[in-house]
Amino acid sequence: MNKFNKWKQSLTTQDIMWLFAIFLASLLGTAVSGLILKWGLTEYGDLGGAAQLAVSLGATVAYAGVVFAVFYALFPETKVALQRILNKD
Numbered sequence: 001m002n003k004f005n006k007w008k009q010s011l012t013t014q015d016i017m018w019l020f021a022i023f024l025a026s027l028l029g030t031a032v033s034g035l036i037l038k039w040g041l042t043e044y045g046d047l048g049g050a051a052q053l054a055v056s057l058g059a060t061v062a063y064a065g066v067v068f069a070v071f072y073a074l075f076p077e078t079k080v081a082l083q084r085i086l087n088k089d
Helices: 002-009 013-047 049-074 076-086
Strands: none
Touching: 013 049, 049 076
16 A cells, blocks of 8 residues: 555656546546447347447447547647647648
8 A cells, every 4th residue: 555655646747637538538438339339239239240340340439539539628739739640741
């Protein structure tokens, strides 16, 4: 417990923000993709393997979208980096 307390006290504000962003992104991403999987497999699960694969792919894309949205909202530098990537001449 002593090592954990030392580690926790050594965290900077930026470190805490990163840990919060990772936690929030994983929590929301899992919830969203889980809902999509539950709904999609209930609706389209009996249509075969291709339909199940498409639902799984959709859930994965939704998870990635949630992760991107969380990091885009919490870290302004993400916006600047994305603009630099997209406007690269």
